[in-house]
Amino acid sequence: MTNFEQFDFDRSAYERPRQHNKCGRAAEWGKPCRHDPNEDGSCGGTAECTPYDNNGSWQCRRPQADGGRCENGPDPDGRCGCSRPPCVPRQTLRIKRWRLSVMAVGLVIALIATFTHLSKPHEIFAETFLIGALDSGPLTRNHTGFTGTQGCKTCHEAHDKKPMVWLMAAFGKNKMTKSCTECHTFGGPATSPHNAVFPKEKQVRKIECIMCHTEHKGEDSDISRISDEQCATCHEKPFSKFDHGHPKFSKQFPHFRRTSIRFDHARHFNKHFLDKGLAENVPKSCTTCHNSEQAERSIKPRGFEESCAGCHADQISKRPMVVLRLPEFVESSLDREAVAEVCAPPEEEEEDEEFESISADEMSEIAAYLMKVSGDDPDEYGEAFQELVMAMAEEGTAPLTGVIEDSGAEVTAKKLFAGLNTEAVKQMACAWAANLEYELPTDAIFGGWYGDLLELLYLPAGHGDPVVKNWLDLAVSVKAEDEAGKERVDNMREYLLSPKKGPGACIKCHAVTSDSDTGPAYIEWTYFKDAERSYLTYSHSEHLNLVNPQGVKLADPNQGCTTCHKLDLKADFVAGYADFNAKTFSSNFISMKKNLCVSCHTENRVRQDCRLCHRYHQQPGFHEQVTRNEN
Numbered sequence: 001m002t003n004f005e006q007f008d009f010d011r012s013a014y015e016r017p018r019q020h021n022k023c024g025r026a027a028e029w030g031k032p033c034r035h036d037p038n039e040d041g042s043c044g045g046t047a048e049c050t051p052y053d054n055n056g057s058w059q060c061r062r063p064q065a066d067g068g069r070c071e072n073g074p075d076p077d078g079r080c081g082c083s084r085p086p087c088v089p090r091q092t093l094r095i096k097r098w099r100l101s102v103m104a105v106g107l108v109i110a111l112i113a114t115f116t117h118l119s120k121p122h123e124i125f126a127e128t129f130l131i132g133a134l135d136s137g138p139l140t141r142n143h144t145g146f147t148g149t150q151g152c153k154t155c156h157e158a159h160d161k162k163p164m165v166w167l168m169a170a171f172g173k174n175k176m177t178k179s180c181t182e183c184h185t186f187g188g189p190a191t192s193p194h195n196a197v198f199p200k201e202k203q204v205r206k207i208e209c210i211m212c213h214t215e216h217k218g219e220d221s222d223i224s225r226i227s228d229e230q231c232a233t234c235h236e237k238p239f240s241k242f243d244h245g246h247p248k249f250s251k252q253f254p255h256f257r258r259t260s261i262r263f264d265h266a267r268h269f270n271k272h273f274l275d276k277g278l279a280e281n282v283p284k285s286c287t288t289c290h291n292s293e294q295a296e297r298s299i300k301p302r303g304f305e306e307s308c309a310g311c312h313a314d315q316i317s318k319r320p321m322v323v324l325r326l327p328e329f330v331e332s333s334l335d336r337e338a339v340a341e342v343c344a345p346p347e348e349e350e351e352d353e354e355f356e357s358i359s360a361d362e363m364s365e366i367a368a369y370l371m372k373v374s375g376d377d378p379d380e381y382g383e384a385f386q387e388l389v390m391a392m393a394e395e396g397t398a399p400l401t402g403v404i405e406d407s408g409a410e411v412t413a414k415k416l417f418a419g420l421n422t423e424a425v426k427q428m429a430c431a432w433a434a435n436l437e438y439e440l441p442t443d444a445i446f447g448g449w450y451g452d453l454l455e456l457l458y459l460p461a462g463h464g465d466p467v468v469k470n471w472l473d474l475a476v477s478v479k480a481e482d483e484a485g486k487e488r489v490d491n492m493r494e495y496l497l498s499p500k501k502g503p504g505a506c507i508k509c510h511a512v513t514s515d516s517d518t519g520p521a522y523i524e525w526t527y528f529k530d531a532e533r534s535y536l537t538y539s540h541s542e543h544l545n546l547v548n549p550q551g552v553k554l555a556d557p558n559q560g561c562t563t564c565h566k567l568d569l570k571a572d573f574v575a576g577y578a579d580f581n582a583k584t585f586s587s588n589f590i591s592m593k594k595n596l597c598v599s600c601h602t603e604n605r606v607r608q609d610c611r612l613c614h615r616y617h618q619q620p621g622f623h624e625q626v627t628r629n630e631n
Helices: 024-029 093-115 120-133 141-154 163-171 176-180 228-232 265-270 276-281 309-316 336-342 365-371 378-395 398-407 422-433 466-477 483-496 503-508 594-598
Strands: 052-054 057-059 321-325 448-452 455-459 512-514 521-523
Touching: 276 309, 309 503, 321 365, 321 466, 336 378, 336 422, 365 378, 365 398, 365 483, 378 398, 378 422, 422 448, 455 466, 466 483, 466 503, 466 521
Parallel strands: none
Antiparallel strands: 052 057, 321 455, 448 455, 512 521
């Protein structure tokens, strides 16, 4: 009697004659599973058994050779409770033999054509025989449109060439990824996992496009769709479903970086919004300040005018910027006759007497930086500053422009002194040259440049004033040449970037950030859009139409948002803005846990596959020649 056990999977290398693929685990580890690969070549052994439905009660059918009935048993939907990552099935010996046979016949025909100098029709026959024998089927509709008149050779370089070249290509290195990237572009290396750049010490496998995207499946095939099993083939910690083995969210999720605007939700809700004098400006709900109509991955704030101006608009115009201040002089180095020639002489000539400076102040921090002098040493700055005053009396704004250019500032003088009136500068300089205070003809009600007594000031006209923004951009971009220069730079920055004393109160809200320890700093004038987590997707707009497990509609402006976003009253939010590092911060909100999502995204309720929340490619796109209209 025949012992059929000798043909069992773990005892025999026997291969079923009609099966095109064999278990990949057998090739890798010598331990094949009991399940055959699927007809399409994918792994059929992601589950250890196929549970049996016994009148609505699922029972485990795992063989005794695999350990018998498992401890957990099947899931409520009949899915096996013991899952594992899929393997990559290999071609059977039968398929390999068949292909080698076809290639051998093709090689013989190619050799005959080469040595007997067959005519063109015979060569075409040889090539057609080879290609026709291995024809993989039609392309998808999208790719068919791009092949155009070139046909197969659009992607397959060996096509339409000599049979020997075609045959060598079959045994050569696969170049399909190179063909794909002639049209497709990514925001990183095409052959790196997730198009990411990994550290050199990190060992990652090289990725080819055809590992996930295989063509010739028919016109209506979706070759971009990736299954959970395909994702699991690479990741070190495989799991079956989001609610069944997915790793916990990180401690910071989803807040990995401080916001560009220093808005302390906890302090506003627990202090400022309780002030009865501000009652009319207190937002009625979250959507008063956040634009839920355009909600996608993030919900942008509505902007200063809609959200903040009610309380903070007046504060901006109370913070003028002092650019020049007439400092104290030990002695006058100005020629009275020269001053009288440039400026109108005083009505009454004063008799010569010992010089006494009209000012007892130090230079402004900005002027000390621009002129590269110590602002508290009259012996160092005295002559230079008086020469500047005399030049301003003669030429107006031109000497100030020259000082900016000599300082090496990256921001142009045109932007820094935009709107400064030349005649007003001359009048102010003439008063200073005569050792007098300059009296402003009218009050600077509407903001802008003006001279007042011993100072040249700029008053912001409102939020987003371009002149103040340019001066603050100058403060974060300048570099010191030496220790003395560093002290001047630090003093200027401390003045301009002070949250409490700085002009326009800009840095009270806008963060100053540097992307690295040595990189340049910049001011975050606009809303920050997080691009680092480009693989994670989320849509607020789709969720706002739903109801949470407690029955509250997520679009409810008072209770819906707090389903996920809960204030952390203990977080030291302000401390996160003490340096230029955007990653060292404490969020205003408690981190979200995986269970929050699992409450809805679980089996038999809401979709939970990998592609729901994750993208594989980084910034996918097309080359210009693909999108250009050739007609």
